[in-house]
Structures are given as structure tokens and as C-alpha cells.
Amino acid sequence: MWNSFPLPPFTPLYLVFFFLLHHLICTVSVESSSPYTSIDQILLNCGSFGNSTALDGRTWIGDANSKFLPLEQSLNNHASLTLIAARQSPTAAQVPFATARISLSTFTYDFPVTAGQKFIRLYFYPASYSDFDRSKALFSVRAGPFTLLSNFNASLTADADGDSGDTIFREYCVNIEEDQRLNITFTPSPTVSDSYAFINGIEIVSMPPNLYYTRAEDQGFSFIGQHNLYSIKNSTALETVYRFNVGGRSISPTEDTGMFRGWSQDDKYLKEYNVLFLPFNDTINLSFATVPAYAAPEYVYRTARTLGNDTDINLSYNLTWEFPVDSGFYYFIRLHFCEFQPEIVQPSDRRFRIFIANQTAEKDADVILWSGGNGVPVYKDYAVPIFTKERDKKVNLYIAIGAEPRRWMTSYQDAIMNGIEIFKISDSSNGNLAGPNPDPILVTPPTIEPPKQSTNSKNSRRTTIFVAAGGVTGLIMASILGFLIFRTGKKEKNLSCSTDWTTWRGPFSLSTTKSTKTCRSSLWVALSRPIYYAAESQIQDIQDGEESQGLRPY
Ligand SMILES: *[C@@H]1O[C@H](CO)[C@@H](O)[C@H](O)[C@H]1NC(C)=O
Ligand SMILES: *[C@@H]1O[C@H](CO)[C@@H](O)[C@H](O)[C@H]1NC(C)=O
Ligand SMILES: *[C@@H]1O[C@H](CO)[C@@H](O)[C@H](O)[C@H]1NC(C)=O
Ligand SMILES: *[C@@H]1O[C@H](CO)[C@@H](O)[C@H](O)[C@H]1NC(C)=O
Ligand SMILES: *[C@@H]1O[C@H](CO)[C@@H](O)[C@H](O)[C@H]1NC(C)=O
Ligand SMILES: *[C@@H]1O[C@H](CO)[C@@H](O)[C@H](O)[C@H]1NC(C)=O
Ligand SMILES: *[C@@H]1O[C@H](CO)[C@@H](O)[C@H](O)[C@H]1NC(C)=O
Numbered sequence: 196m197w198n199s200f201p202l203p204p205f206t207p208l209y210l211v212f213f214f215l216l217h218h219l220i221c222t223v224s225v226e227s228s229s230p231y232t233s234i235d236q237i238l239l240n241c242g243s244f245g246n247s248t249a250l251d252g253r254t255w256i257g258d259a260n261s262k263f264l265p266l267e268q269s270l271n272n273h274a275s276l277t278l279i280a281a282r283q284s285p286t287a288a289q290v291p292f293a294t295a296r297i298s299l300s301t302f303t304y305d306f307p308v309t310a311g312q313k314f315i316r317l318y319f320y321p322a323s324y325s326d327f328d329r330s331k332a333l334f335s336v337r338a339g340p341f342t343l344l345s346n347f348n349a350s351l352t353a354d355a356d357g358d359s360g361d362t363i364f365r366e367y368c369v370n371i372e373e374d375q376r377l378n379i380t381f382t383p384s385p386t387v388s389d390s391y392a393f394i395n396g397i398e399i400v401s402m403p404p405n406l407y408y409t410r411a412e413d414q415g416f417s418f419i420g421q422h423n424l425y426s427i428k429n430s431t432a433l434e435t436v437y438r439f440n441v442g443g444r445s446i447s448p449t450e451d452t453g454m455f456r457g458w459s460q461d462d463k464y465l466k467e468y469n470v471l472f473l474p475f476n477d478t479i480n481l482s483f484a485t486v487p488a489y490a491a492p493e494y495v496y497r498t499a500r501t502l503g504n505d506t507d508i509n510l511s512y513n514l515t516w517e518f519p520v521d522s523g524f525y526y527f528i529r530l531h532f533c534e535f536q537p538e539i540v541q542p543s544d545r546r547f548r549i550f551i552a553n554q555t556a557e558k559d560a561d562v563i564l565w566s567g568g569n570g571v572p573v574y575k576d577y578a579v580p581i582f583t584k585e586r587d588k589k590v591n592l593y594i595a596i597g598a599e600p601r602r603w604m605t606s607y608q609d610a611i612m613n614g615i616e617i618f619k620i621s622d623s624s625n626g627n628l629a630g631p632n633p634d635p636i637l638v639t640p641p642t643i644e645p646p647k648q649s650t651n652s653k654n655s656r657r658t659t660i661f662v663a664a665g666g667v668t669g670l671i672m673a674s675i676l677g678f679l680i681f682r683t684g685k686k687e688k689n690l691s692c693s694t695d696w697t698t699w700r701g702p703f704s705l706s707t708t709k710s711t712k713t714c715r716s717s718l719w720v721a722l723s724r725p726i727y728y729a730a731e732s733q734i735q736d737i738q739d740g741e742e743s744q745g746l747r748p749y
């Protein structure tokens with residue numbers, strides 16, 4: 196390749212060119228490590244000054260004196276305050292949970308962002324902040340014309356799992372038109388006199404156009420139980436309610452394709468399944484010929500769940516997931532597939548059925564036909580209305596896959612699923628996405644659904660353990676000490692920390708992050724001791740086996 200350059204060798208120009216080209220190649224290779232690079236990426240650490248670095252290495256900027264919080268709001272102490280929680284769980288000691296902006300009156304963040312579709316992520320740590328009692332946090336959050344949260348009782352939401360000290364995470368998708376700004380407004384409930392609003396962190400990340408929103412020229416996708424097609428319009432907002440790497444490990448935001456989406460394990464939501472059939476292929480070279488490479492991380496397409504290895508097993512059950520969702524909304528469901536088992540190469544090798552909300556979504560699902568071949572990822576979209584008589588209640592949305600009963604139709608009577616994403620679609624009449632607060636939790640013995648042929652109760656244990664060195668003492672201590680060290684000029688040279696994300700529990704709770712942080716500084720060693728912290732998300736575990744400690748509120 197180098198020989199084919201028309202330039203004569205050994206000229207300075209040649210060397211300059213060589214250098215530039217080399218540099219260019221390096222730059223390109225760095226950028227191509229993640230299939231998507233977001234245009235806008237704002238990480239706002241609310242109630243804080245200056246920059247701070249989160250465990251994953253990303254820099255969060257303080258909202259105080261920032262361009263996102265109008266100056267008058269920042270200065271007016273009655274309008275909003277910068278506070279640190281009185282007590283912090285290990286998760287909450289991390290950026291951005293350690294500090295909060297709190298107010299008894301409405302406050303607005305104003306984000307100058309480019310036009311296009313964005314993720315908005317909200318991080319809350321309901322705790323008592325100074326004189327603000329934990330139970331008095333009751334507020335609404337609006338983003339542009341959309342109501343993201345309404346009458347949101349933060350402490351109740353975090354406690355719905357019976358574990359106080361939890362953090363709350365929410366993810367939304369909105370489309371920003373040209374010349375529009377993104378305003379996010381927090382309003383304390385007008386019905387309760389001393390209620391207040393608070394926020395710990397706001398993240399805004401742009402997404403590739405039409406990743407979830409329907410392209411103008413597309414007709415749309417299958418609308419379960421209806422004859423027409425459905426499309427996600429620019430005038431709607433979405434809330435991520437679930438995002439799973441089916442049959443695989445959880446995937447942390449930094450391992451995503453550049454949009455910082457977290458993908459959780461699906462185990463807790465399985466209703467009918469067989470733990471023995473978790474095929475994976477970690478050597479296959481995926482070919483993104485049908486869907487863009489940023490659709491989902493490769494891990495999602497390299498792991499799956501299937502039904503079984505003989506007709507009796509395969510035909511005896513539907514592999515079923517049970518997802519509690521708010522009634523009174525339409526839901527957008529994206530199912531990810533990839534055939535990576537070497538024997539499935541042709542259409543009709545593995546043909547199966549997909550059921551959504553107890554209705555047949557696909558009678559002849561055929562991943563090879565959809566994707567074009569083995570090792571080629573593909574996804575399919577569906578919309579489903581979930582309206583029940585009991586509004587304002589959680590109801591179960593079932594997603595199931597089952598084998599084709601007619602032997603002659605397919606080579607393998609089996610089914611496969613690699614990934615699931617479920618979004619709530621905003622109400623087209625009023626832009627609402629907010630659901631009711633959860634019911635207060637009463638401690639009752641758990642109802643256990645015995646898993647089919649489960650021989651592996653250890654592996655399916657649901658309690659996630661958080662391990663952090665330097666935890667409880669938390670950010671406050673660390674920052675005070677850090678400040679002192681900084682003041683006295685005794686800089687730590689060895690402050691090298693590495694974080695290993697192994698579990699990220701997804702849309703509902705960040706608290707189950709299992710993160711092992713190794714820090715070599717003497718400061719950190721002095722503060723450090725391992726913390727074992729078990730937490731549950733507010734969507735209840737469907738626990739199995741004797742280790743069950745969960746509750747089933749729904
Ligand atoms: C904080 O981080 C932002 C973005 O990473 C950077 O532009 C800014 O200069 C930083 N500010 C300080 C005070 O370090
Ligand atoms: C939605 O908005 C995006 C830009 O934000 C634009 O590229 C796209 O064409 C719009 N879609 C429709 C259906 O108008
Ligand atoms: C939030 O819910 C908790 C638990 O049910 C309750 O004690 C508290 O009063 C509620 N807060 C408000 C402001 O309604
Ligand atoms: C956003 O907020 C700014 C400042 O508060 C205001 O000037 C602007 O009109 C608002 N924009 C929208 C679309 O609400
Ligand atoms: C994947 O691609 C790499 C590099 O192109 C090659 O070395 C490897 O053999 C391929 N693996 C498979 C399973 O085809
Ligand atoms: C993974 O896929 C490659 C390429 O199709 C195949 O050669 C290999 O046997 C597969 N591995 C497993 C464990 O299925
Ligand atoms: C099915 O798989 C199980 C577990 O891998 C194995 O023990 C059993 O022998 C297999 N049965 C057949 C018929 O292949």
C-alpha cells in the first residue's frame with residue numbers, strides 16, 4: 196500500500212504525509228471502537244460545584260454556576276438549594292447521587308442542545324437532605340411538552356422494594372425540533388403544602404436518528420391486535436421501562452454502543468423457562484448487514500435463550516417473560532434476534548411463534564429470513580395497547596416464544612430470543628408518561644413460581660451484591676480529605692482506580708451495580724474497607740428457590 200504512493204520517497208513532505216496518515220488511522224480506529232458517537236453529551240451533577248468523575252470515568256459537571264441553571268435560580272436560596280444527603284448508602288455516595296438540588300418552588304434547567312432525538316436520564320436519591328424530610332419529596336417533572344413524572348413520591352417509589360436507601364433511575368427519549376431548547380422543569384406538588392422537588396443528576400445524550408423513532412418514509416410496524424400499523428412519531432416521548440440482554444450478563448452503560456444504555460439480565464422476569472438452554476457464541480463474527488451496529492452491543496446478539504433439546508421439552512411450554520407495566524398506555528417493544536448456532540443457516544431451520552400480551556405477534560418467526568443469514572443481527576418492533584379496567588395499577592405484560600407445533604414446517608422445533616426492549620409511549624392527547632406511585636409495600640411471604648426443570652437455583656439467585664472499596668464513608672469524607680490534601684499540596688501520585696462493572700440492573704435501579712473498585716492511593720486505602728450491600732429494585736423479584744427474600748406486590 197505504501198509503495199503505491201505517487202510521492203517520491205525521502206522528501207519531508209512524504210514524511211509529513213506519512214505522519215498525518217498514520218495519525219488519521221489512529222484517530223479513526225479509536226473512534227470506531229464504539230459504533231456511535233453522540234453529538235450532545237451533558238452530564239449534570241445537580242447541587243454540586245465544579246467537575247467530578249464517576250466510577251465509570253465519565254466527567255459530570257456541577258450545575259451550580261453552570262449555563263444550564265439560570266443564574267437567578269442558582270442564587271435565590273429559596274428557589275433552590277444545594278445539599279448533601281444526611282445518610283448515604285454506598286451507591287448514593289457515588290457521583291451523581293451524592294449531592295442534590297432541592298426546592299420548595301418550581302425550578303427549570305435549560306439545555307441548549309442540537310435538534311434531533313435524545314435520551315434524557317434522571318437520577319434520584321431520595322434521602323433526608325438537611326431540613327428536608329425524605330417523605331416530603333412529592334413533585335412533577337416536565338421536559339418540554341411532556342410530563343415525565345407526576346405527583347412522584349420519590350421515597351415511596353424507592354421503598355417499594357422494602358429497601359430504604361435506594362436510588363432511582365429513569366430514562367426517556369424525546370425529539371428536539373430545530374430552534375427548540377430542552378427545558379426540564381421540577382415542580383413540587385401544589386396539593387401538599389410543604390412538599391419539595393429534588394434532582395441529583397441529569398444526563399442528556401443524543402441518539403442516532405430513527406433508532407427508535409420511525410423514519411418518515413417507513414410505514415410503521417406491527418400493532419398487536421389491530422389491523423393498522425403503528426409508528427413512533429417525533430411528537431411522542433418514550434420512557435424505557437425494560438432493557439434486557441436475554442440469557443446473558445448485564446451490560447454496563449459504558450459497554451453500550453455509544454449511547455450509554457444499560458442492559459440488564461432477564462432472569463428475574465422469567466415466568467416459564469428452562470435454565471439449561473442458554474446458548475452463546477463468543478467467537479462468532481457478527482455481520483451488521485441488516486440493522487446498524489449501534490442497535491445493540493454485540494454481547495446481546497451473542498447470547499440467547501432457547502426452548503430445549505428434544506421435542507418433548509420444546510413443545511411442552513412457551514418461554515415466557517412477565518413484565519409489570521402501568522396500565523393506560525401503549526407500549527413499544529423491540530425484540531432482538533441473531534442466529535449464532537452453526538446448525539441454523541437457512542430459512543425455516545428454526546421457525547417459531549411469538550406471543551405479546553397473550554396474542555400471537557408472529558406465527559412464522561424466522562430469524563434467518565428476517566436477517567439474511569447466520570451471524571446477522573436483526574430486530575423486530577411491535578406496539579401493544581395495555582388498557583385494563585383497573586387504571587392506575589400495574590398489570591403484567593407477557594412476552595413469550597413457543598415452538599412451531601407442525602413438525603414439517605421447520606427443521607428444529609425450537610425458538611430463540613436475544614434481547615428485549617420495552618418502552619412506554621407518551622399519551623398523544625396530553626404528552627403524559629407518568630404512572631401512579633407504587634402501592635406501599637406490606638411485608639408478606641413471597642409467592643414462588645417454581646421454574647421449569649430448574650436444577651440451578653444458585654445461579655438464578657437474584658440478590659445482587661454491591662462491592663465497593665471506599666464506600667460508606669463516601670464522597671463527603673473523600674472530598675473533605677481530598678480538599679485538605681489539595682490544600683496542603685500533598686498530592687497523591689498513585690490515585691489509580693479501576694472499575695469493573697459486572698452487573699447493571701437496568702432501568703429501575705442503579706443501586707445493584709456490582710462494581711469492584713481498586714484504588715492504590717494511601718488515602719483510599721486508609722478509607723477503604725469492602726462494603727457488601729444488597730439492594731432490590733422497586734419492580735419485585737420473582738424469586739426462586741429457598742434463597743428467596745423478595746416480595747410480590749403485583
Ligand atoms: C469540566 O468538564 C468540562 C467537560 O468535560 C470541561 O469543558 C471543563 O473545562 C471542565 N471544567 C473544569 C473547571 O475542569
Ligand atoms: C423526526 O425528526 C428528525 C430530526 O430530529 C428528522 O430527521 C426526522 O426526519 C423526523 N421524522 C419525521 C417522521 O418527521
Ligand atoms: C410518600 O409516601 C410515603 C409512604 O407511603 C408517605 O408516608 C408520605 O407521606 C408520602 N409523601 C407525600 C408528600 O405524600
Ligand atoms: C426554556 O427556558 C428558558 C429560560 O427559562 C426560556 O427563555 C425559554 O423560553 C424556555 N423554552 C421553552 C421551549 O420552554
Ligand atoms: C473472525 O474474524 C477474525 C478476524 O477477521 C478471524 O481471525 C476469526 O477466525 C473469525 N472467527 C470466526 C469464527 O469466523
Ligand atoms: C460460533 O459461530 C462460528 C461461526 O458460525 C462457529 O464456527 C462456531 O462453531 C460457533 N460456536 C458455537 C459455540 O456455537
Ligand atoms: C439435553 O440437554 C441436557 C443438558 O444439556 C442433557 O443432559 C441431555 O442429555 C440432552 N438430551 C438430549 C436428548 O440431547
Ligand SMILES: *[C@@H]1O[C@H](CO)[C@@H](O)[C@H](O)[C@H]1NC(C)=O
Nearest residue numbers: 510511512513550553595597
Ligand atoms: C403458548 O401460548 C399460546 C398463546 O398464549 C397458547 O395458545 C399455546 O397453547 C401455548 N403453548 C404451550 C405449549 O403452552
Ligand SMILES: *[C@@H]1O[C@H](CO)[C@@H](O)[C@H](O)[C@H]1NC(C)=O
Nearest residue numbers: 466467513515552553593595
Ligand atoms: C396470559 O399468559 C400468562 C402466561 O402464560 C398467563 O399467566 C395469564 O393468565 C394470561 N392472561 C390472560 C388474560 O389470558
Ligand SMILES: *[C@@H]1O[C@H](CO)[C@@H](O)[C@H](O)[C@H]1NC(C)=O
Nearest residue numbers: 501503504506509607608609
Ligand atoms: C429443540 O431445540 C433444540 C435447541 O435448543 C434443538 O437442538 C432440537 O433439535 C429441538 N428439538 C426438535 C425436535 O426440533
